[in-house]
Amino acid sequence: MPRRRLTASEILTPEPISPMTAAEGLTLAPNPGLAERAAEAIVLGVASGALQPGQRLLEVELARLLQMSRVPLREALKILEAQGIVESAPHRGTRLATFDEARIDEICEARLALEKIAMRGAMEAYRREPALLLRLDKILTAMERAAAHMEWIEISKADLDFHREICRASGNAIVQKLWDALARHVLIVFGKEIRSERDAKAIVGQHRRLRDILAAGKAEALDEELDQHILRLQRRKGRNVR
Amino acid sequence: MPRRRLTASEILTPEPISPMTAAEGLTLAPNPGLAERAAEAIVLGVASGALQPGQRLLEVELARLLQMSRVPLREALKILEAQGIVESAPHRGTRLATFDEARIDEICEARLALEKIAMRGAMEAYRREPALLLRLDKILTAMERAAAHMEWIEISKADLDFHREICRASGNAIVQKLWDALARHVLIVFGKEIRSERDAKAIVGQHRRLRDILAAGKAEALDEELDQHILRLQRRKGRNVR
DNA sequence: CTCTGTAAGATTGTATACATTTATTATGTC
DNA sequence: GACATAATAAATGTATACAATCTTACAGAG
Structure with missing residues (x-):
């Protein structure tokens, strides 16, 4: 019985096109269409x-x-x-679309709900596989570098990368997809914010704290920190926006 | 100074293309592209x-x-x-995409989070404007008609229409958009379910109960009912699916 | 026999051109 | 002069055709 030769697609793409788990940090180039x-x-x-x-x-x-x-x-x-x-x-x-204050509230509200799901899943993933935290650390380093030079677009990108990575780690494909859409809204809202040097340091600090909470697996501290983190935009309602 | 004549677009589309509030039940044909x-x-x-x-x-x-x-x-x-x-x-x-059981769990989890937001907003809207409930009643009637003939595709469509209408009533455009995406996943999951005549009646009953809770404005009863309603699919994990 | 390189086929990515619909302007009528 | 109607212009929707890329199969070297 002749053993059939494997086709290229059977070797490279076992089942889904995007392999969920790669050999650690090996991510087959995303969609540059x-x-x-x-x-x-x-x-x-x-x-x-x-x-x-x-x-x-x-x-x-x-x-x-x-x-x-x-x-x-x-x-x-x-x-x-x-x-x-x-x-x-x-x-x-x-x-x-328009991005008035009501819309910004909606974005924050939806974001909070999605991220709570993602964070819970990610915390479990980091417990099983602490090496995944290195990806977060890498993003945090980039965020700090951008913050040092006050490059707000880069800070925002790193911010969203951080949360996208958490969605990825959670392994929840649905939440990840929904968050990809929401992230674009958030990026636009970030662009409307007027932020100071103090804000830059605060943002980095908040994300470091989130990372530590995830690493420590303290589920109870997570929700509270998330509320403060995400509702930051909402608390500024009516000021500090273009 | 000659008064400039308004252009058609300035008359028909004041600001956004889709007017959020129409003259009550008048919805400018959606996108049939x-x-x-x-x-x-x-x-x-x-x-x-x-x-x-x-x-x-x-x-x-x-x-x-x-x-x-x-x-x-x-x-x-x-x-x-x-x-x-x-x-x-x-x-x-x-x-x-594949729709295995883990994916179905993810769908239910995200759906629950989004619908809780929508339901809260919708409850407020129905309190201010009870006439909006008529739209729900209309959908419920269609659902009952479909359930009487056991037309599952139609039941599923009415089911999703029901929840889409709630998102619409909530006025939360972001949640509505995210739910439009999620609804397609839910429709597919519905298609994989094997359901009996008893299920049909139970579904209609659940939606009627949701409608009454919204109409009565009982916020505390809402979360519990929603949990039961949406997690129904999850409880069946491992059985009753093709 | 296995591996590597090459060529043919298939499929997607992009550009150009045409049809349909809409918005604006112009014209005529009251 | 105001309103309704028709013609023109603009923009979108769709189809067809071509180019780039990948997959697959095949041949040859080790």
């Missing part, structure tokens, strides 16, 4: 102020600015629509 | 068993089956990827 990159560019554009909430997005113009065709750009808009970043009606065009 | 319809068709295909979880999706074949070009189909796949229904890697294709 043009559509996804365009979506990220649009979100960063809003966060940096180049695009304004509520603004109408013309496909031809955006495609020209991003130096691509309308096809991948439209795919990007579909992604962003599914995530709630833009709104569209058929034959009527697409425009950026 | 071809891409969105294709996405819905694919989800229904999984729910009905025509497509199997984990299956690879060939663009040309799917486009032929759905009688459309690859362009809107790809847009549909991007939407579904953002919602976690399919997974893809560039130049490697797209495949349906």
Whole structure:
């Protein structure tokens, strides 16, 4: 009986396309498709102020600015629509969502709920496999470096990376997906914040504290810390925003 | 100074494209774009068993089956990827996600968190504007009609409509968006369930009870009822699924 | 026989071009 | 002059065609 030769896909992708557990810190390059990159560019554009909430997005113009065709750009808009970043009606065009204070409250509320789930799962994962904490430490180092130079975009990215890593560690694919969408809202909200040097240090400190709580497995301290961490934006309601 | 005549877009779309509050039960036709319809068709295909979880999706074949070009189909796949229904890697294709028991637990867990937020907001909305309850009643009537004939797909749709309406009533756009994604997972999970006539009646009863709790504004009874309602799927773990 | 390199086939990624719908402007009528 | 109607222009929706990439199969060297 001749043993059938394994095909390339059977070797590289055992079952799902993205192997959940790699040989420790080996993560097969994520999706750099043009559509996804365009979506990220649009979100960063809003966060940096180049695009304004509520603004109408013309496909031809955006495609020209991003130096691509309308096809991948439209795919990007579909992604962003599914995530709630833009709104569209058929034959009527697409425009950026608005981010008023009520919306910011909603974002924080949803975020809190999702992260509590993720944190619980992650705490269990870190207990079983403490080596995963190294990924958090790496992100924290990058965050500190960015904070030292007051590079707010980089700080925000590291902030979101931190929480994304926790979602990843939790192994909860659903929460991770929902949080990917929510993270884009959070990034935009971060962009609207006016923050000081003291804020930068506080942010790093908060994340270090979260990391330590996760490492120690103190479940009871987690919820309280999370509340304070995430509702920070809400407490500032009405001030310190552009 | 000549008064400038208002443009049509300024009259029809004051600020956001989708007006949050209409003249009571007047909802400007939602997005029937071809891409969105294709996405819905694919989800229904999984729910009905025509497509199997984990299956690879060939663009040309799917486009032929759905009688459309690859362009809107790809847009549909991007939407579904953002919602976690399919997974893809560039130049490697797209495949349906798998829905094992761990995944079902994740779905229920996330759903519970989101719906608790929505229910709280909706309860407040119903208190201010009891007329909104009529929309729930309408859905419940449809659900009962479907339950009488044991039309499970229709029951599931009414089930999701019920909860979508609650998200809508809550006015929380973020939760609504996240739940739209999650609802597709739930629909697929419903499709995997094997249910009896007793189940049909129980489902209708549970929703009627939820509706009454919302109408009465009994916040304390809500969480408990929700836990029982949503974790129903989880309690059946390991049995009654295909 | 196993491994490596190469070539053919298949599939996805992108760009261009056309059809449909909408929004604006212009025109005519009351 | 105000309103309704028709024509023009703009933008989106869709289809077709081409390019880049990957998978697979095959041949040859060790």
